[in-house]
Amino acid sequence: MALTKEQIAQRISRELKDGYYVNLGIGIPTLVANYIPAGMNVVLQSENGLLGMGPFPFEGEEDPDLINAGKQTITTVPGSVFFDSAMSFGMIRAGKVDLTVLGAMEVSENGDIANWKIPGKMVKGMGGAMDLVASARNIIVAMMHTNPKGESKLLPSCTLPLTGTRCVKKIVSDLAVLDVTPGGFKLLERAPGVSVEEIKAKTAGKLIVEGDIPEIEV
Amino acid sequence: MNKVVAGAEQAIKDIPDGAVLMLGGFGLCGIPENCIAALVKKKVNNLTCISNNAGVDDFGIGLMLKEKQVKKMISSYVGENAEFERQLLSGELQVELIPQGTLATRCMAAGYGMPAFFTPAGVGTEVAEGKEIRSFNGKEYLLEMAFDADFAIVKAWKGDTDGNLVYKETARNFNPLMAMAGKITIAEVEELVPAGELDPDAIHTPGIYVHRIFQGSNYEKRIEQRTVRKKN
Numbered sequence A: 001m002a003l004t005k006e007q008i009a010q011r012i013s014r015e016l017k018d019g020y021y022v023n024l025g026i027g028i029p030t031l032v033a034n035y036i037p038a039g040m041n042v043v044l045q046s047e048n049g050l051l052g053m054g055p056f057p058f059e060g061e062e063d064p065d066l067i068n069a070g071k072q073t074i075t076t077v078p079g080s081v082f083f084d085s086a087m088s089f090g091m092i093r094a095g096k097v098d099l100t101v102l103g104a105m106e107v108s109e110n111g112d113i114a115n116w117k118i119p120g121k122m123v124k125g126m127g128g129a130m131d132l133v134a135s136a137r138n139i140i141v142a143m144m145h146t147n148p149k150g151e152s153k154l155l156p157s158c159t160l161p162l163t164g165t166r167c168v169k170k171i172v173s174d175l176a177v178l179d180v181t182p183g184g185f186k187l188l189e190r191a192p193g194v195s196v197e198e199i200k201a202k203t204a205g206k207l208i209v210e211g212d213i214p215e216i217e218v
Numbered sequence B: 001m002n003k004v005v006a007g008a009e010q011a012i013k014d015i016p017d018g019a020v021l022m023l024g025g026f027g028l029c030g031i032p033e034n035c036i037a038a039l040v041k042k043k044v045n046n047l048t049c050i051s052n053n054a055g056v057d058d059f060g061i062g063l064m065l066k067e068k069q070v071k072k073m074i075s076s077y078v079g080e081n082a083e084f085e086r087q088l089l090s091g092e093l094q095v096e097l098i099p100q101g102t103l104a105t106r107c108m109a110a111g112y113g114m115p116a117f118f119t120p121a122g123v124g125t126e127v128a129e130g131k132e133i134r135s136f137n138g139k140e141y142l143l144e145m146a147f148d149a150d151f152a153i154v155k156a157w158k159g160d161t162d163g164n165l166v167y168k169e170t171a172r173n174f175n176p177l178m179a180m181a182g183k184i185t186i187a188e189v190e191e192l193v194p195a196g197e198l199d200p201d202a203i204h205t206p207g208i209y210v211h212r213i214f215q216g217s218n219y220e221k222r223i224e225q226r227t228v229r230k231k232n
Helices: A005-013 A028-035 A085-093 A129-135 A196-201 B033-042 B062-066 B082-089 B100-111 B175-181
Strands: A021-024 A043-046 A050-053 A076-082 A099-102 A106-108 A139-143 A170-173 A176-181 A184-190 B020-023 B047-050 B070-075 B094-097 B116-119 B133-136 B139-145 B149-160 B182-193 B212-215
Touching: A005 A028, A005 A139, A005 A170, A021 A028, A028 A099, A028 A139, A043 A085, A085 A129, A085 B100, A099 A129, A129 B100, A184 A196, B020 B175, B033 B062, B033 B149, B033 B182, B062 B082, B100 B116, B100 B139, B100 B175, B149 B175, B175 B182
Parallel strands: A021 A043, A021 A099, A099 A139, A139 A170, B020 B047, B020 B149, B047 B070, B070 B094, B149 B182, B182 B212
Antiparallel strands: A043 A050, A050 A076, A170 A176, A176 A184, B116 B139, B133 B139
């Protein structure tokens, strides 16, 4: 069984460490916040100018001046701080953010990522993604392994306009956990009941399989 | 020195067709609602707008797009505006999409009197086309220029009669950076107080950067994504 979006987020949450400052992108990455282990102190950075992002507000307590980078109403937590957009990207550029989790349309076997533009079709813009991938020390991509047509999104090289080059360190897809290594995508774990052969068939880029591949604990 | 003007119409009255404007805000959060309404009413055209987003179809900069007042948008993310996407794909609207941190820092550089800076954002992508690339400590960076805007229009929470500004929560975003960057900076505030009432330690934008200020009215503060949890 392929992982659900929630299970992808849950698996990524196991990469968190106490004291981490983390930036979560829009979509599946946002869900990672729901699975921060109890007792672990992780500070969420929202690039519109907030460190210490809390959960959604209770009904009726929404504050239009308090949103996250996905424009959702949120809350603060004890220790939260607000700042302007230049400082926000200053701390990102300076490598102060420990982990960035974001979505992707394509990732290449050398760690290039494309997630902002489909020429002639979708032109939403890169937002903060180019700044994040150019400077983050550790980037995990949360994505579906294939597109709706069943075509692999893990490629020898990206076909879409790039967001950044040689920057993705790890991928958690609905089918597998993979590291991006100098030799290609290294398979670390597979979704329960998903065979190595299926992952091979759905990975267009170079896939490295060494030894037995354990199932992802869900 | 009198920076206080009666309202938005007076504040924007000399903005001509073809002007380059900066407009503060992130999404619909912290946008200068009163000045946008006045610009729509005055029918100023051929504008170049520097703003992180382009509003939604019926609010924010979307109101100016609907009236075809915008010739060019310089933004980082425009995903929430279908009319924007239509005008862009049909070629009616020019757009320059730039990384969000680069956008913020191009404002900051202008306000700090620095003509340019180096950033790694966009190296190896189409953003790098035509730009000088230089290596520092083995990593490549792009040379990016400070913005040159005729007017900066910002929204603050509180301001005083000297033009000092304080922002609220994440409505701060690009506002203090753009406030520093305009040749003429116009600030609309929710509450205008006499100089001396704001705590000097807590002011985000020193009044030296602000040329005109007024207390706005009827703020809608529309929420783009209302996300809540239930009380048990």
